[in-house]
Amino acid sequence: MAFIxxxxxxxxxxxxxxxVLKSINLQINEGEFVAVIGPNGAGKSTLCYALAGFVPHFxxxxxxGSIEVAGMESSKSTLDExxxxxxxxxxxPFNQISGAKYTVFEEIAFGLENNGVPxxxxxxxxxxxxxxxxxxxxxxxxxxxxxxxxxQRVALTSILVMQPKLLVLDEPxxxxxxIGTREVFGVVRRMAEEGMTVVMVEHKMxxxxxxxxxxxxxxDGQILMEGKPNExxxxxxLAENGFGxxxxxxxxxxxxxxxxxxxxxxxxxxxxxxxxxxx
Amino acid sequence: MHERLSFYVKRNSVIHDLNPLTKVILTLALILIAFxxxxxWTPHLQVLIAIIPLGFVGKVAPEFFKTAIRLILxxxxxxxxxxxxxxxxxxxxxxxxxxxxxxxESLMFAFRSSMRVFVMVSAFTFLLLTTHPxxxxxxLTRRGLPGQFAYVIISTLQILPxxxxxxxxxxxxxxxxxxxxxxxxxxxMGSLSPLIGPLVFGSLAEVEERAIAIEARGFTSKKxxxxxHEIPDTHFDRLMRWTLSILVIISIALNLWLS
Numbered sequence: 009m010a011f012i013x014x015x016x017x018x019x020x021x022x023x024x025x026x027x028v029l030k031s032i033n034l035q036i037n038e039g040e041f042v043a044v045i046g047p048n049g050a051g052k053s054t055l056c057y058a059l060a061g062f063v064p065h066f067x068x069x070x071x072x073g074s075i076e077v078a079g080m081e082s083s084k085s086t087l088d089e090x091x092x093x094x095x096x097x098x099x100x101p102f103n104q105i106s107g108a109k110y111t112v113f114e115e116i117a118f119g120l121e122n123n124g125v126p127x128x129x130x131x132x133x134x135x136x137x138x139x140x141x142x143x144x145x146x147x148x149x150x151x152x153x154x155x156x157x158x159x160q161r162v163a164l165t166s167i168l169v170m171q172p173k174l175l176v177l178d179e180p181x182x183x184x185x186x187i188g189t190r191e192v193f194g195v196v197r198r199m200a201e202e203g204m205t206v207v208m209v210e211h212k213m214x215x216x217x218x219x220x221x222x223x224x225x226x227x228d229g230q231i232l233m234e235g236k237p238n239e240x241x242x243x244x245x246l247a248e249n250g251f252g253x254x255x256x257x258x259x260x261x262x263x264x265x266x267x268x269x270x271x272x273x274x275x276x277x278x279x280x281x282x283x284x285x286x287x
Numbered sequence: 288m289h290e291r292l293s294f295y296v297k298r299n300s301v302i303h304d305l306n307p308l309t310k311v312i313l314t315l316a317l318i319l320i321a322f323x324x325x326x327x328w329t330p331h332l333q334v335l336i337a338i339i340p341l342g343f344v345g346k347v348a349p350e351f352f353k354t355a356i357r358l359i360l361x362x363x364x365x366x367x368x369x370x371x372x373x374x375x376x377x378x379x380x381x382x383x384x385x386x387x388x389x390x391x392e393s394l395m396f397a398f399r400s401s402m403r404v405f406v407m408v409s410a411f412t413f414l415l416l417t418t419h420p421x422x423x424x425x426x427l428t429r430r431g432l433p434g435q436f437a438y439v440i441i442s443t444l445q446i447l448p449x450x451x452x453x454x455x456x457x458x459x460x461x462x463x464x465x466x467x468x469x470x471x472x473x474x475x476m477g478s479l480s481p482l483i484g485p486l487v488f489g490s491l492a493e494v495e496e497r498a499i500a501i502e503a504r505g506f507t508s509k510k511x512x513x514x515x516h517e518i519p520d521t522h523f524d525r526l527m528r529w530t531l532s533i534l535v536i537i538s539i540a541l542n543l544w545l546s
Contacts, residue, residue: 062499088508096503102449103496106504107442110421117515119504121425124511131515152449166504 010035011205012059012174016073019054019063028054030229032073036207036222038173041200043216043237044209046226047250052209055226056098056178058082059207061090078173092123095167098178101159104166105151112154112162113138113147119170137169141195157188164195175199177208213241213254217276225251242274256281294350294415302345306524307423308430314410316531321406323535323542327395330402338409347416351409354416359408363401370397420444425514434512438501450490457482 014034020027028051036042046052057063064071065087075082078093097104109115116134125133138144141161146154151162160180167175177196181189189212197219200206210216216223216237223240225233227249233240240246242257254276263269263285275281297303302310317337321330342348370393372384377392424437458466467478 057499060503062502066499066502087502088505088510091503091505091508096499098496098499100493100496103493104500106501106506107445107497108421108438108501110419110445114421114515118501121513121515122505122508122510124508124513127513127515127517130513134515152445163500170504 010076011038011040011078012036012207013076014058014073015076017058017075018072019058020070021054021067022069024069028229029058032229032231034224034231036205038205039203041206041219041221042208043220043223044207044226045211045213045216045223045240045246045251046209046232047252049228050226051229052226053098053178054229056096056176056207056209059174060094060096060176061085061087062096065090092170093172094174094176095170095172096176096178097160097163097167097180099180099182101156101163101183104163105159106166110150111148112143112151115151115162116166116169119166123170133169133171137165140168140198141165142191155188157184157191160184160188160192161195164192168195168199172204174205174207177206177210179209179211182211211252213252213257214277217241217254217280225249227251238273238276241276260284294412295419296347296350296416297419298346298417300344300346300417302341302347302417304519305527306518306520307418307426308520309524309527310414310418311423312528312531314414316535317410318407319535320538321403323539325542325545327399329538330399330406333406334402334409338406338413341413345413345417347413350416351412354412355409359405359412362408363405366404367397367401370400422516422518425512425516426518426520428512429514429518434506438506450486453489454482454486457485 012035014032017029017032018027019029032055044052044055054063057067058075059077061077061082063069064082071082077090080089080093082090106115106118109118113134116137117130120130120133135144138147141164143158143161143165146158146162151159154162164180175196180196181192184192193215196206196208200219208220220237222234223237224231225240225246232249233243233245241254242261247253247258247261256275256278260269260274260281264274269284270287271284275284305313317333321333324330342351345351371389372387372393374393374396376396377390379391380388381391381394382389420441424432424441428434428437461482466481467474469475
């Protein structure tokens with residue numbers, strides 16, 4: 009039995025005419041790290057909301073099919089239960105700060121307070137989570153005084169402190185500079201290495217090639233392709249369908265057309281490209 | 288950026304250690320007594336024996352006097368002048384200013400009104416200086432105030448400065464495209480109107496994201512919320528709340544009985 013099981017999901021937001029997700033079938037195993045890619049409007053964020061229980065519990069709208077995550081069935085459970093098992097973080101770090109707390113430490117404790125965790129447990133859990141994401145030094149700062157990368161790590165920590173079984177990330181680094189990106193990716197990688205199931209929408213192809221177990225390419229609400237990162241990311245189908253592609257892949261593809269690229273497979277990362285061009 | 292988003296000043300004092308509700312009751316009691324007591328000198332006496340000593344006991348005297356001089360005194364002073372000149376009571380004209388008479392009665396009346404306002408504003412200032420807003424809200428939530436209500440108050444305090452910063456960004460963006468924000472007042476008001484759309488609609492869009500973010504952390508969970516900080520509530524707190532409530536009742540009763 010898969011940890012995540014989407015059966016034939018079709019979903020329409022309220023007051024809209026077209027379905028954002030169309031007959032999605034998806035199984036993900038516990039501990040897997042899955043990256044989701046796709047052009048704008050492909051339904052990536054909606055897929056994230058579906059995994060995190062916000063579709064349909066928060067957004068309403070019309071849904072058919074069944075969503076199962078960590079043994080919960082969407083139609084039979086509430087958002088309350090869902091958020092205890094699934095953590096969701098998204099693009100804009102600023103909007104993920106609750107605004108109800110004056111220090112980073114309190115901000116991270118917010119989710120535990122809401123869920124009635126006894127006071128004696130809150131402090132050690134917050135401290136442990138801050139160690140994990142390396143933000144212990146920010147504990148007494150105001151969440152609003154931080155840089156984007158720091159805020160995103162606070163947002164991530166606020167989710168991780170609740171010890172979710174599944175982490176859903178919707179482009180967590182898209183508004184971040186290189187330093188912030190590296191900070192956030194560092195945390196995500198550590199979580200994946202510790203065996204947490206992660207579903208992440210991301211555009212940085214090289215990063216996906218290095219760390220994801222599987223890639224799902226979404227277009228117009230449907231799964232266009234899925235498979236091992238290198239198979240999917242170098243496929244001609246992506247190039248033909250307007251997906252963002254690693255510059256090393258497109259360079260090598262052109263080189264292959266002109267006869268300079270000798271290998272069978274195309275590269276995604278710089279290292280693979282260097283290796284291939286040496287031949 | 289804004290490290291300090293509230294008036295709260297962190298100090299170690301007896302007042303800081305009081306339960307937040309006790310401080311709210313203290314504030315309300317000071318105000319209600321100032322306004323209801325039939326004895327003329329009550330508000331004046333309150334300033335001398337309650338407001339000023341509380342500032343020292345709470346170790347917030349410097350901050351308190353700064354606020355008093357900058358904000359409370361001018362307001363109370365203005366009120367005093369208005370009342371003294373425009374209150375049409377009394378016969379004993381002390382002096383005339385064109386057609387305005389200042390009588391002994393109007394002067395006395397003005398003195399008391401402005402003192403009452405002084406007590407009211409300084410009691411609130413004192414509450415804000417010694418009570419952490421999130422502690423106040425978690426204490427009130429624990430006593431049955433809806434969590435959503437507490438959230439609206441706290442987050443508004445925090446998000447206002449962010450809105451200001453955003454408005455400034457929008458203004459700068461428009462100025463760089465030639466928007467006039469520096470000529471006459473009317474012209475400036477006119478040129479500000481196109482800025483309101485982006486600010487309001489942008490903020491509304493953010494509200495949904497923020498709702499998702501706090502929902503993802505169990506904001507509307509049915510479970511009984513807990514609190515990171517232990518909020519003190521001692522026998523002394525309870526005693527004080529009862530005493531203050533009784534004083535207020537006496538003051539109001541005397542007022543009704545004597546009038």
